Amino acid sequence: MQYLRHFVITLLIVGISQYSTAEDAPSDHATEFDPVEMIMHHIGDAHEWHVYSYTDSNDEQHHISLPLPIILINNGALHFFLSSSFHHGESLVKKGDTHYKLYHEKIYITDANGTIHYNDSHQIINEKPWDFSITKNVTSMWLSILLILLLFISTARKYKGKTETPRGLQSLLEPLILFVRDDIAVAQIGKEKADRFMPYLLTLFFFIWINNLIGLIPFFPGGSNLTGNISLTLVLALITFLVTNINGSKSYWGHIFWMPGVPVPIRFLLSIIEFIGLFTKPFALMIRLLANITAGHIIILSLFSLIFVMKSVAIAPVSILMALMMFMLEILVAVLQAYIFTLLSALFIGMAVQEAEHH
Numbered sequence: 001m002q003y004l005r006h007f008v009i010t011l012l013i014v015g016i017s018q019y020s021t022a023e024d025a026p027s028d029h030a031t032e033f034d035p036v037e038m039i040m041h042h043i044g045d046a047h048e049w050h051v052y053s054y055t056d057s058n059d060e061q062h063h064i065s066l067p068l069p070i071i072l073i074n075n076g077a078l079h080f081f082l083s084s085s086f087h088h089g090e091s092l093v094k095k096g097d098t099h100y101k102l103y104h105e106k107i108y109i110t111d112a113n114g115t116i117h118y119n120d121s122h123q124i125i126n127e128k129p130w131d132f133s134i135t136k137n138v139t140s141m142w143l144s145i146l147l148i149l150l151l152f153i154s155t156a157r158k159y160k161g162k163t164e165t166p167r168g169l170q171s172l173l174e175p176l177i178l179f180v181r182d183d184i185a186v187a188q189i190g191k192e193k194a195d196r197f198m199p200y201l202l203t204l205f206f207f208i209w210i211n212n213l214i215g216l217i218p219f220f221p222g223g224s225n226l227t228g229n230i231s232l233t234l235v236l237a238l239i240t241f242l243v244t245n246i247n248g249s250k251s252y253w254g255h256i257f258w259m260p261g262v263p264v265p266i267r268f269l270l271s272i273i274e275f276i277g278l279f280t281k282p283f284a285l286m287i288r289l290l291a292n293i294t295a296g297h298i299i300i301l302s303l304f305s306l307i308f309v310m311k312s313v314a315i316a317p318v319s320i321l322m323a324l325m326m327f328m329l330e331i332l333v334a335v336l337q338a339y340i341f342t343l344l345s346a347l348f349i350g351m352a353v354q355e356a357e358h359h
């Protein structure tokens with residue numbers, strides 16, 4: 001426990017140094033520190049992966065970043081280049097007769113001067129190309145997939161033809177796999193049909209958990225907010241929705257559109273409510289994961305921001321202590337949200353595949 005405490009404190013100290021030297025941090029020649037802009041910058045996606053920032057002897061800031069591929073389609077033309085061509089948004093990229101500008105992590109089509117046009121509501125009206133770029137969140141997702149494959153493939157090989165007691169990585173993963181099988185899949189779906197959905201539920205649990213943990217690491221290659229991105233939570237909820245309803249039994253659909261034992265006038269009303277419920281369940285899954293993960297990131301970043309907002313070192317011990325407590329809580333939330341998402345997915349699937357009992 002002592003080593004874990006020292007490790008977490010080290011993570012927080014490195015995190016503070018990262019946040020305070022990022023592009024949005026205050027300096028002698030910068031404007032007033034804006035915590036909202038800094039927080040939104042760190043919880044949002046990006047076309048490059050920030051590694052480290054430092055200030056040289058001339059008080060100039062330098063940013064070390066991992067450039068990521070930019071893939072754009074405009075008027076049928078495919079453009080491919082690295083995000084470093086934008087020079088952190090300070091330069092335009094010209095492809096053919098088209099100029100591209102990176103502005104607040106969005107790519108717009110501009111003139112040769114990089115002009116951004118706004119309407120009366122202060123919304124950007126520049127055209128945007130079709131953007132299929134490999135962003136930080138996408139890269140983080142592939143990193144988590146690689147970690148999952150390494151974990152499970154290496155563990156599965158040790159089980160081939162061997163019956164000895166699990167050791168090392170096996171002893172860590174086996175209780176987790178049995179937990180997902182016995183306490184989630186079998187408990188919610190039933191022993192006869194649980195094995196059919198185990199690959200999906202196992203993948204769901206470990207994918208969400210590992211990405212939650214990656215998001216808590218405040219330095220490269222961590223710090224992404226993948227599970228706090230609505231695009232990802234939408235896709236995960238949509239997959240659960242499809243798995244649930246494609247495997248729905250005749251009894252399941254009958255209880256949605258024509259409930260047995262209910263007066264006919266009431267059936268029409270309940271059918272509408274049950275049909276709406278088909279979509280509110282995955283919607284709740286999507287919002288729950290998104291809100292809980294994003295809220296944790298915002299709170300930790302807000303606690304760090306107190307040091308720079310109040311411009312006092314005296315607040316630093318209180319800020320770090322509170323951030324440490326929140327960080328430890330987020331480690332618990334990381335596995336808890338993976339468990340809840342998997343549990344509810346199994347519950348919805350179990351309700352769909354079960355057959356009504358006839359007496």
